[in-house]
Amino acid sequence: MSNTKSLLTIKNLHASVEEKNIIKGLSLDIKPGEVHAIMGPNGAGKSTMGYVLSGRDGYSVESGSVTLDGEDLLEMETEERARAGLFLAFQYPVEIPGVSNLEFLKASVDAQRLARGEEAITSANFLKEAKAACKQVNLPIAFLKRGVNEGFSGGEKKRNELMQMLLLKPKLCILDETDSGLDIDAMQVVAAGVNSQRTEDRSFIVVTHYQRLLDYIKPDFVHVLSDGKIVKSGDASLAQELEAQGYAWLQSEPTEDELEG
Amino acid sequence: MSEWLTGAIARGQGISDWLAPKRAQALELLSQTAWPTRRTEAWRYTPLRSVERSIAKDQVQTTGLSPVDIADLHMTELVFVNGRFDVQQSSSELPTGLSIVLGSELNNADQALAIEQFSSIKPSRHLFGLVNDALASDVVVVAIAAGADIEKPIRISSLLSSGAEAHTRVQVKLGDGAKATVIEDVQAQGDTLSTAFVEYDIADNARLEHYRFALQTNTNVAIGGSHFNLNNKSKMHSTIVAFGSDLSRLDTDIIHAGEFADAKLNAMYLLDGKELFDLHATVEHAMPNGTTEENVRGIVADRARAVFNGRIHIHRDAQKTLAELNNRNLLMSDKAEINTKPELEIYADDVKCAHGATIAEIDKQALYYLQTRGVSRSKAQVMLNFGFINELIDLMPNAALAEWVRPIIRERFAQMEVK
Amino acid sequence: MTEQIDKALAREYEAGFVSDVESETFLPGLDEDVIRRISAMKDEPEWMLEWRLNAFRIWSEMEEPTWAHVHYPEIDFQSISYYSAPKSMKDKPKSLDEVDPELLRTYEKLGIPLIEQQMLAGIAVDAVFDSVSVVTTFREKLSEAGVIFCPISEAIQRYPDLVKKYLGSVVPTKDNYYAALNCAVFTDGSFVFIPKNTRCPMELSTYFRINEQNTGQFERTLIIAEEGSHVSYLEGCTAPQRDENQLHAAVVELVAMDNAEIKYSTVQNWYPGDENGKGGIYNFVTKRGICHTNAKISWTQVETGSSVTWKYPSCILKGDNSIGEFYSVALTRGRQQADTGTKMIHLGKNTRSTIISKGISAGKSNNSYRGLVRMNPGAQGARNFTQCDSLLIGDQCGAHTFPYVESRNPSAIVEHEATTSKVSDEQMFLCQQRGLDPEKAVSMIVNGFCKEVFKELPMEFAVEAGKLLEISLEGSVG
Secondary structure (H helix, E strand, O other), X not given: OOOOOOOEEEEEEEEEEOOEEEEEEXXXXXXXXXXXXXXXXXXXXXXXXXHHHHOOOOEEEEEEEEEXXXXXXXXXXXXXXXXXXXXXXXXXXXXEEEXXXXXXXXXXXXXXXXXXXXXOOOHHHHHHHXXXXXXXXXXXXXXXXXXXXXXXXXXXXXXXXXHHHHHHOOOEEXXXXXXXXXXXXHHHHHHHHHXXXXXXXXXXXXXXXXXXXHHOOOXXXXXXXEOOEEEEEEOHHHHHHHXXXXXXXXXXXXXXXXXXX | OOHHHHHHHHHHHOOOXXXXXXXXXXHHHHHOOOOOOOOXXXXXXXXXXXXXXXXXXXXXXXXXXXXXXXXXXXXXXXEEEOOEEOOOOOOOOOOOOEEEEEHHHOOHHHHHHHHHHOOOOOOOOOHXXXXXXXXXXXXXXXEEOOOOEOOOOEEEEEEEOOOOEEEEEEEEEEOOOOEEEEEEEEEEOOOEEEEEEEEEEEOOOXXXXXXXXXXXXXXXXXXXXXXXXXXXXXXXXXXXXXXXXXXXXXXXXEEEOOOOOEEEEEEEXXXXXXXXXXXXXXXXXXXXXOEEEEEEEEEEOOOOEEEEEEEEEEOOOOOOOEEEEEEEEEEOOOOOEEEEEEEEEEOOOOOEEEEEEEEEOOOHHHHHHHHHOOOOHHHHHHHHHHHHHHHHHHOOOOHHHHHHHHHHHHHHHHHOOOO | OHHHHXXXXXXXXXXXXXXXXXXXEOOOOOOHHHHHHHHHHOOOOHHHHXXXXXXXXXXXXXXXXOOOOOOOOOXXXXXXXXXXXXXXXXXXXXXXXXXXXXXXXXXHHOOOOOOHHHOOOOEEEEEEEOOEEEEEOOHHHHHHOOOEEEEHHHHHHHOHHHHHHHOOOOOOOOOOXXXXXXXXXXXXXXXXXXXXXXXXXXXXXXXXXXXXXXXXXXXXXXXXXXXXXXXXXEEEEEOOOOOOEEEEOOEEEEEEOOOOEEEEEEEEOOOOOOOOOOOEEEEEEEEEEEEOOOOEEEEEEEEOOOOEEEEOOEEEEOOOOOEEEEEEEEEEOOOOEEEEEEEEEEOOOOOEEEEEEEEEEEOOOEEEEEEEEEEOOOOOOOEEEEEEEEEEEOOOOEEEEXXXXXXXXXXXXXXXXXXXXXOOHHHHHHXXXXXXOHHHHHHHHHHHHHHHHHOOOOHHHHHHHHHHHHHHHOOOOO
């Protein structure tokens, strides 16, 4: 496997939000078809990583490099990264009243197909695909006509994210705490959806606080992110270890000054 | 006083017909009214230069103007061409329970009633309402009998050809428990000046669904008003869609004259070029237990200007009123301008009233979300702008009308340059 | 409930006494000659007299504004006396020992001791009695820091260059009717100058008192905060209980240079008139500040007095990144009418403004918020947030909101919200169930309603404001 070309390579990435350093020397290499879990305590920079990789305004890269399929990701606009195959499933998807889900999905798919030089999909075919995707993630067809995420429950929003992933067929999916706020049934639906999309050339970064989700989406690698960098990597068993121990061990021993202060 | 107004008064004095006593009253008030300046609160942001420039022309005779088709929608047509009621184009076969008659052709008793009704709902503070009182060619009286449920929408079209000046006037009366849909539409070509006023009396338990489309082109001066009197347990739902023009001004008055009345007003304006649109929406809660909900949204591009004044007045007796007004605006260019003034005037304590007004950029989070899905920034902006308005289109009770106006608005978006 | 409100409305106005001070008062009337005499009384230089006369000519051509939501009989400007001063002030007392003891007693009765030893350390007071400043405390301590705090009449003599440069620079003479009148006839007021990079070592405070009958008070305040300086200024006002209406038309100008900060707090408790609306002060005031780059002006006002209030403390946010704030509590009862609010004029980039207005109406009063937020084309990235809340107590009062929002910059964001509510039965029930009497419950609820504003007041004032509100509401709900 080591001969295979990398899909995503992050080298010594430093990034900040509102002049506060959050990512402090992150390195990560992901090959096609791999599933990497990123775990870590609150405030470690897990969500920030997704925002930085997708190019959100206000998140600035100080140093380091990121390539996707050999292309410099950091040079691209947010939408160009998406078209290059990067998909971020949000922890808290935003509501966009007045813009229908279907219109939104069609615009996204059209933009991406155009960018890849593919032929435009006809409305009829698209509707067929969208309906199938709805079914697969257990969302009523009527949701296609509603405003994007408008009035959706937490679980419905997550499934809507998954549906977008099914339609956009990205190369790299970043699932940002997709399990948060889901009950066990909903989580299984999401996991099944993700698993159905696992292919030889599609990779996943599964960001999660708990090991629970990883029972359903089996990672090839588990990384512990703490204070903006990866402090430990291992296989799936590391997740279990973390579940048992928590993250407290990550905190360095307090100095005497701190104890007194 | 402006030359234009002096001329209008002179023309009004020359008319003698069944409306004479009302016209005289209006002329008397007009002669005491100062021509608005920037210091006149009701015209603070809306200069009347284009009215002053306009010169009254002789009646322009045109044929070949007819109201546009709205797919899937059969309507009872009430057509004015250059201000004159057009019998040929207006529907002659009417559903049971609906009557449409010219005021001048009413029998004495009904005419007396029509005179009594005339300007009883439209407040006299509207300058151009007074002009319309004095100059309206006639009054079309629309009556819906008690208990009648008129499914077919009634459309009042005012068609104008270049050079026309027109003053149209309609009275609509819904009897007890009656139901009806009324669409007001102005379609103008070239340079025109029009005033179009409609008064609605909505009796106990009656329901009115109302639309006003002001999709005129930019060289029109279009001034008008829709005035509603709500009696006990009556309901109204009004939707206004407006593009601007040289001067486009609409005054709406919703009067809760009965208890437990319910009013909804959704208005949207999309302005481009050097257009101006000015909406003055007043709600008077004179009786207890009424509810009002207003949603007003606008997008202003290029050098256009939007003016909104939303006044909610809760009178001393109007306890247990619920009233809410929300005005949201997007400003698209450095040269565009928005002036908004939501007002509350409250004299009763056991009420719930709120208003909010925002002027903002597009929601950055939503923009980012769309971009992460591969949609370009400019396309995302258009989608979000359209979505902002589309929410109100979705609230239109008449689906056929919504589907008719949606692509018209889409096209307008395509024209409005996103800067 | 109504009965209890009535009881509350009949409460005594505690500052309503008249001081027995022998005064020299002009006969009522206003013409150029009166202005010359005012100027002469103050030994003013020629330029000042010219400035006044010019203002008088401008005023004579102006019309009284009618747009405010207030109603009062026409004011006869010829029936007002434009100058009144305690006789004892004629020879200008050099120290507190020379001040008429009756004057000192007046301020003591009002809770404003002027004897420095008795004062709370940290507040310097300028006491203005009718048309003149009677005493300014802690002047020496302030001058050590380079701070000038003196009556404006004295500043005209001693710092003519500063006065010439800034007087009328924020509120031009022809700004409005009452401002123009003030320019013509102002008699005294405070002058503050904070030098560069100086933090004023103590709170500054002016206490205004109208005593004489038929006089107007026309004070003028000018505060200049040089680059990087900081000052907190407090203002309080009372007047005797009289059957006639009296006019108070003040002008306050604030200049905050780059990186400077001015905090201006007012507790206004002029005589509000009796329950039938007889008597009381007409409080027609123009207050405005200009903010240069990175500067900040914060207005906080607690308005409980006056029969008619017409007042809009405003900020011109000229410099980039400058900040304007307006925090207001206005309480009206009896027949009081208040039309008050603010104007935030955003000219510079990234300017910010916050408006928090709390109006409480009781009795047969009318309370209006009137505000303007304007985003000019240059106000790139500017923001405003406005929250106006009204609380109605009883069903005979009125609460109104008239906000003007104007934007000409697509990157500017304006948010305005207004709500209205009453003290709910549920709230009252909860408090009473927990053992509070209705009066305490209402004052607690109202205090909670005003909390956001009170927390902006300097400590001593916050306590005074809370008490004032409590007294005003005594027994107002049952």
